[in-house]
Amino acid sequence: MTDTASQTNGPNLVRFLTRKQGGIKMTWADRVTYGYLLLGVFVMLLPVLWVFISSFKEPANLSEYPPTLMPVTMEKVEVEGYKTPLPLFEVVQEDGSVKVMAQIRRVGIRAQMVDPENPGAGRVTIDVKKATPVRKFHLAIENYEELLDSSGGNIWLNIYNSAFITIVATLITLVMNSMAAFALSKYQFKGSTVALIAIIATLMVPPTVILVPTYLIVSQVGLVNSLWGVILPAVATPTGVFLLRQYMLTIPDELLEAARMDHASEWQIYYRIVLPLSTPALAVVAVFSVMSRWNDFLLPLIVLNRPEVHTLQLALAGFQNENGIVWHLLLAMTTLTALPLAFAFLFLQRYITAGIASTGVK
Amino acid sequence: MANLKLENLNKTFGTVEVIPNVNLDIEDGEFVVFVGPSGCGKSTLLRMIAGLETASSGDILIDGESVVRTPAADRGVSMVFQSYALYPHMTVRQNLSFGLENIGMDKAEIERRIQDASKLLQINELLKRRPTQLSGGQRQRVAIGRSIVREPKIFLFDEPLSNLDAELRVVMRFEISSLHERLGNTMIYVTHDQIEAMTMADKIVVLRKGVIEQVGAPLELYNKPDNKFVAGFIGSPRMNFVDGKATSVTADGFNFSAEGLGDLALPRGQRPVEDNQPVSFGIRPEDLKVVGDEGEGWDFSVSVSEQHGRDTYLHGLLADGTEILVHQPGQFAAKRGDMLKVMPDENAWHLFDSDELAIV
Numbered sequence: 001m002t003d004t005a006s007q008t009n010g011p012n013l014v015r016f017l018t019r020k021q022g023g024i025k026m027t028w029a030d031r032v033t034y035g036y037l038l039l040g041v042f043v044m045l046l047p048v049l050w051v052f053i054s055s056f057k058e059p060a061n062l063s064e065y066p067p068t069l070m071p072v073t074m075e076k077v078e079v080e081g082y083k084t085p086l087p088l089f090e091v092v093q094e095d096g097s098v099k100v101m102a103q104i105r106r107v108g109i110r111a112q113m114v115d116p117e118n119p120g121a122g123r124v125t126i127d128v129k130k131a132t133p134v135r136k137f138h139l140a141i142e143n144y145e146e147l148l149d150s151s152g153g154n155i156w157l158n159i160y161n162s163a164f165i166t167i168v169a170t171l172i173t174l175v176m177n178s179m180a181a182f183a184l185s186k187y188q189f190k191g192s193t194v195a196l197i198a199i200i201a202t203l204m205v206p207p208t209v210i211l212v213p214t215y216l217i218v219s220q221v222g223l224v225n226s227l228w229g230v231i232l233p234a235v236a237t238p239t240g241v242f243l244l245r246q247y248m249l250t251i252p253d254e255l256l257e258a259a260r261m262d263h264a265s266e267w268q269i270y271y272r273i274v275l276p277l278s279t280p281a282l283a284v285v286a287v288f289s290v291m292s293r294w295n296d297f298l299l300p301l302i303v304l305n306r307p308e309v310h311t312l313q314l315a316l317a318g319f320q321n322e323n324g325i326v327w328h329l330l331l332a333m334t335t336l337t338a339l340p341l342a343f344a345f346l347f348l349q350r351y352i353t354a355g356i357a358s359t360g361v362k
Numbered sequence: 363m364a365n366l367k368l369e370n371l372n373k374t375f376g377t378v379e380v381i382p383n384v385n386l387d388i389e390d391g392e393f394v395v396f397v398g399p400s401g402c403g404k405s406t407l408l409r410m411i412a413g414l415e416t417a418s419s420g421d422i423l424i425d426g427e428s429v430v431r432t433p434a435a436d437r438g439v440s441m442v443f444q445s446y447a448l449y450p451h452m453t454v455r456q457n458l459s460f461g462l463e464n465i466g467m468d469k470a471e472i473e474r475r476i477q478d479a480s481k482l483l484q485i486n487e488l489l490k491r492r493p494t495q496l497s498g499g500q501r502q503r504v505a506i507g508r509s510i511v512r513e514p515k516i517f518l519f520d521e522p523l524s525n526l527d528a529e530l531r532v533v534m535r536f537e538i539s540s541l542h543e544r545l546g547n548t549m550i551y552v553t554h555d556q557i558e559a560m561t562m563a564d565k566i567v568v569l570r571k572g573v574i575e576q577v578g579a580p581l582e583l584y585n586k587p588d589n590k591f592v593a594g595f596i597g598s599p600r601m602n603f604v605d606g607k608a609t610s611v612t613a614d615g616f617n618f619s620a621e622g623l624g625d626l627a628l629p630r631g632q633r634p635v636e637d638n639q640p641v642s643f644g645i646r647p648e649d650l651k652v653v654g655d656e657g658e659g660w661d662f663s664v665s666v667s668e669q670h671g672r673d674t675y676l677h678g679l680l681a682d683g684t685e686i687l688v689h690q691p692g693q694f695a696a697k698r699g700d701m702l703k704v705m706p707d708e709n710a711w712h713l714f715d716s717d718e719l720a721i722v
Contacts, residue, residue: 257414258447258508262461263435272460276451 055331056139073138077116089131143332162312169231170289176236181244203238229303240285247281283351312337364425364515365390371420381572395563396552403572404552412441440509441518446501448493455489479510499530519551590718602686604643608635622681644712647689650704659703667696
C-alpha cells in the first residue's frame with residue numbers, strides 16, 4: 001500500500017497512471033478499465049469542479065445563458081464623459097469589418113454605442129445581433145472578499161463554531177470509542193457480546209428517527225443553542241467502536257500480559273500500550289468523525305437557533321436574501337467549507353487506506 | 363532467589379479440567395523444564411505461576427508465602443513470552459524501563475539496571491532501536507533483558523526459542539543456560555522440545571494432560587522412565603515399543619515372546635512379571651544392534667535408510683508388523699527391502715505393563 005502511494009510521486013506518476021495488465025501492449029480489458037475509471041472520475045469530480053470554478057464567476061456570469069465553462073467577465077473601458085466604465089463589444093460594420101465599441105445602454109434589440117477611442121464622434125445605434133461582447137478570463141476573487149466583508153465577521157464566528165464542534169467532538173469521540181472498544185476487545189465479562197450487538201444494532205436506526213428524542217433530551221438538559229448540545233449527543237458512534245474493536249483484537253494479548261507483569265495498571269495498558277498501537281484505526285475514526293461533524297447539518301439545524309452559534313453548514317443554508325439565493329457568495333462559501341476536508345484527505349489518505357485495509361472494514 | 367511450591371493446584375475451564383491436581387517442589391536456584399506434547403497444560407501451569415491465569419483451587423507458595431491471590435506484577439516473577447511480547451512502539455530502552463518506571467523507581471537505578479542487563483546480553487548497541495528493527499535472536503535477548511532488569515526471584519520462560527531457526531536455537535539454548543549459571547536464579551522453562559529439556563534442565567517435569575508423569579534429572583528420566591509415555595517422550599529419536607507376552611517366567615529370567623519374532627530370553631532381576639502377562643518391550647534405537655542377516659535375532663526389513671554421515675538410521679518393520687527404528691553408528695550400507703537381523707542390547711531395555719507403567 002505504501003509502495004503504490006510512494007509511486008505516485010514524481011515521474012513515477014505517469015508510469016503509475018498508464019499501467020497495463022501484464023505486458024506492454026494495451027488490451028481491451030485495459031481500455032474498458034480506464035474508460036470506466038475515467039467515467040467514475042468524471043461523474044464524481046464534475047460537481048465539485050463546477051462549484052469550485054463557479055465560485056470565481058461574477059453574478060452576471062453565473063446567470064448567463066448559455067453558461068460559460070471558465071469564469072469570464074466583460075471587458076470594460078473608461079470612456080471620457082461617462083461616469084462608469086462601459087462594456088466593450090465587437091460590432092460588425094456595414095462594410096463587414098469589425099470594430100470594438102463601448103455600449104452605453106441597451107434598449108430592446110438596439111444598443112447605443114460609442115467609439116471608445118473617439119467619444120466625440122457621438123453615439124451610434126446598433127442592432128444587438130451585430131454586437132458580440134468582448135470577454136476576458138477573470139477570477140472573481142471579489143466574491144470571497146465580499147463574503148468575508150459582508151458577513152460582518154459572522155463567517156469567522158461560523159468557522160469557529162464549526163471548528164470547535166469538529167475538533168472537540170472528534171477528540172471526545174476518539175476517547176469514548178476507544179475505551180469502549182478496549183473493553184469489548186480485551187476483557188471477558190458477562191454481557192460483552194450483548195453490549196457489542198446492542199452497539200452495532202444502533203447502526204440500523206436511522207438518525208432522523210432519533211432526532212426528536214435527541215432534541216428533547218438536549219433541551220431538557222438545557223443545551224439548546226449551546227455547541228455542546230451538538231457535540232455530546234453523538235460522541236459514541238457504533239462504527240467507531242466496531243472498527244476500533246476489530247483492530248484491537250489484532251493486538252496480541254501477550255503484550256497486555258507483559259504490561260500487566262510490568263506493573264502497568266489497566267488504565268496505563270489502555271493509554272500506553274493499546275492506544276499507541278491502534279493509531280491507524282484511530283486515524284480512520286478521526287477522519288470519519290471530522291467529516292461527519294464538519295458536514296453535519298440536521299442536528300445543528302434543530303439545536304442551534306441563534307445566528308451566533310450557527311455552523312458553516314447552517315450559514316450556507318441561510319445564504320439567501322429577499323431576492324433569492326445569493327449564488328456567488330453561496331458558491332464561494334461552499335468552496336471554503338469544503339477546503340479543509342479536501343486538504344485533510346490529501347494529507348491523510350495514506351493512513352486512511354492503510355487503516356481501513358488493516359481493520360478489514362470497508 | 364526463591365523456592366516454589368505448588369500444592370494441589372487445579373485449573374478448570376468450565377467443565378474441562380485442564381490441570382487436575384499438581385503438586386511440585388522447586389528448589390532455590392534450580393533450572394526446571396516443563397515438557398510435554400502440545401495441549402498438556404504446561405503453558406497453563408506456567409501462566410498460573412506467573413499470575414496471568416487464576417488457579418481454580420490449590421496454592422502457590424514462593425519462599426513459603428502464598429501468592430495465589432497476589433497480582434502477577436507483585437509475585438516477584440518475570441516472564442519471557444513465546445512471541446517475546448515486546449512493545450512495538452517503544453525503543454529497546456523504553457521496553458526495558460517500562461516496568462521499572464511504573465513502580466516509580468529512581469532514574470539512576472533504572473539506568474544502572476539497563477546498562478547491566480544490556481551488557482550481559484550484548485544488546486547495548488541496540489538500545490535506541492525499535493523491536494521491528496531487530497532480528498529474532500536480538501528480540502529474544504531484549505525480551506530476556508526485560509525480565510532481568512526487574513531482578514525477579516523466579517524467571518519464567520514460555521517456549522522462548524520456538525520462533526527461532528534451528529541454528530540460533532542452539533546458540534540461545536547455550537546462552538540461557540549460561541545466564542542461569544551467572545544469575546543463579548530459579549528458572550522455570552516450558553518447552554515441547556525434549557532436546558531443550560534434556561540439555562538445559564537440572565530437573566525435568568514431564569506433563570501429559572495436566573498430570574505430572576515424572577519428575578527427575580534428565581538422565582534419570584532417560585535411563586529410568588516411570589512409564590511408557592515418558593520413555594517414548596524423552597530421547598530422540600524415540601524409543602521403539604514391541605508388544606508381546608512374558609513367558610517361561612523363572613526366578614532368574616523370562617522370555618519375551620511376540621508373534622513371529624520368536625522368544626527372547628531376558629534376565630528377570632527383581633521384576634514382578636507373571637507368566638503370560640501382556641507386556642510392552644521398549645528399546646531405544648541405539649540399543650538395537652544389527653547382527654548380520656543370518657542367525658539369532660529379530661527379522662527386520664528395511665523400508666527407509668537415512669544416511670546422516672556420522673550415523674545411519676534404518677526405518678523398517680519387524681516380522682510382526684511393528685514399525686521400528688534402528689540406529690547404526692557410522693555409515694552402514696542398507697537399502698529398501700534388505701532383510702537384516704537385529705538384536706536388543708541385553709542391558710538396555712525397558713518393560714511396561716498393560717497400564718503403561720514400567721516393570722522394574
